[in-house]
Amino acid sequence: MLELYKGALDVPVILKRWYEEEAPNNYGAYIPFVGTVRAEDGIEGLSFDIYEPILQSWFRAWEQKANDKGAKVVMAHSIGDVMVHESSYIAAVFSPKRRVALELIDEYVEDFKASAPIWKYDIIDNKRIYAKERSTQIKGSGLLGGIQ
């Protein structure tokens, strides 16, 4: 389940719904990761662009990977502006036993940061400034520039 929302996420509502939806499915572990916008460097908030077709295929590959281990992954992410102390990202893993979920959540969140087609901007003085220094090149970048 990949959920995209305009603006900040309603974290308690989403976590509760996922919990209730999966409760009958005999998963012994539910590990959510919640990303919240911190006040730093004078930002008012963050803003996000998403390219949905490739995000969907990235997520489907993760669903398959989790399924192969008897687990399930879900995520929610914001599109547009999310202000300081609001949340923009939730990833969660359900699995029969804790070990699989603990290991998957780490890999799942790190791969998301490195590969998911989402672009972040700082909001300063109501302007969006691309967070270039904090961004990561997707694997294989530079193909058209002759550098791989």
Added chain:
Amino acid sequence: MVRVEFLGPIQKEPLNIEANTLSDVAKILSQDEELKEWIVTSAVAVNDMLVSSLDIPLKDGDKISLLPPVCGG
């Protein structure tokens, strides 16, 4: 004719160009001064699939996307 789309922070309208392979696309885009920085840092997708070779043959109507460095979460 193929369509080249620039995602995220690359502030550029899509281009329609004649190209038979991604090498042709690379040659055309490298002549554009404002794309110089982006082509060396962006990943490339053809019809929404990320690719890793310039030899991929293109056909009329294909969509090529440039994906600059990402930072979700």
